[in-house]
Amino acid sequence: MYVKNIRLKQYRNYSDIALQIENTVNVIVGENAQGKTNLMEAIHMLAFAKSHRTSKDKELIGWNHEFARIEASVEREQRHVDLEVILSAKGKKVKKNGIEQKKLSEYIGACNVVMFAPEDLNLVKGGPNMRRRFIDMEIGQISPVYLHDLSKYQRILKQRNQLLKGMFPVPSREQELTLEVIDEQYIEAAVKVIQRRYGFLQQLEGWASEIHTRITQGREQLELQYDPSANIHAEMEASALAEQLRAELERRRENEIRRGLSLAGPHRDEMKLLVNERDVQTYGSQGQQRTAALSLKMAEIELIRAYVGEYPILLLDDVLSELDQHRQSHLLDAIQGKVQTFVTTTSIESIKHETIERATVFTARQGQLEKQ
């Protein structure tokens, strides 16, 4: 799939621009603070209806304006979709083929995007919440049902925490019974999330380990593991998993009531990356961590293709300059001629690859984009 044209109105520093875009590699060159990343963010918004940089949609609306709008038409294999995201002080509206979608889960997935930004290089060494976010966003992109299950889990979690807070120091009979009921809901929702994430990681591992071995020329073997916060086995079937989680909750009950917090569940689970059987987060070098992050992102592209039947759109935001030449060419070789890609950089000369030499180049200057 590819973005055929896009129009930004009062979005960040763009007052009104419209672009025709080819299904190739597009390089956006410009000094800092000219709007390169803003374009990437806008394409990210089209796919996920949220920014990768901020959770405050207000920041996206141009200075002194009431609303911002992103419109684009996306060509897919057999059809095309028109997408529209409108942001205003009142909130956010998303439209698919001109029809407003009330539920975000009905909108997300209309256009698939994989983003690779410098902060993603921290995917491996950063906190567990980054890896959870990565997993949740990527599964959400291919499965609206997962998004629903996840938000259901999060709501039950809130209810449960609130109940636990009220149970200290002496719980009433009603509270104990309510906790039993909410625990059942909590376990059911948690099991769905855990199983889905586990299955996703297994599939992702298939591609990621292959890519990783190729980049390291056979020297390194990458493994992905789902590392649950409770002492459970994520590979088990639903009923056994529920049983284990129930026992784990019981064991933590007193502690949970004392702290007014749920201590075991998907909101605390982790993804572990092993290189040659060692945890790369703790023992890996900076270079190994970057290669692992790159392998994950490249695996994601393949995974989406397997699910959706088409390659997603790839956004490389200022990240190529962060990779050495060897890793650069692995990435660029892999996408050549297959994936519509947007690359931002301050200097095009810093990237030496035939893909970039043949790419369409846009120059970003003070909220304008010009094709060269």
Add this chain to the structure above:
Amino acid sequence: MQYPTPISQLIDSFMKLPGIGPKTAGRLAFYVLDMKEDDVLEFAKALVNAKRELTYCSVCHHITDTDPCYICQDKQRDRSIVCVVQDVKDVIAMEKMREFSGLYHVLHGAISPMDGIGPEDINVPDLLTRLQDEQIQEVIIATNPTIEGEATAMYISKLLKPTGMKVTRIAHGLPIGGDLEYADEVTLSKAIEGRREL
């Protein structure tokens, strides 16, 4: 601009209603000035009467002007079956269907620790005492299919199961008369989960 006191009081009163802001309140107030006096009196009386004469039924907590309510008093109805709902509006919806001839029990809410609502704050204890001394054999739990509605349903069934009472939950899934292809993925996956053998 200052309005004369009577009209600004009227505007303020309208603004206490849900969904009515200053503009609508102003328009309604000026409309009232143009109405016939009889109509205004009737309107005022209707407001007061609704408040004064309507109470909640002491048996089922449905809204009523007689106690017990017209449903609880109706001798034609099947007294062995009780349908538990969250809201008065749910009773009205069920009654429109005209298929259910049992009794009701209105909870006036659902369990939600986030909002500080526990089972003792909705009419759950009352339901239990009611079940003890009436000839009820089945309880249908028709709370909403939300997280809070489900929690309430599970809570009630947990309390009732040991008594040997038949407890059922209304089905959810595809709407009747709708095309499968128009159902959203979540509803569809729920419908698959709740499938039954033919």
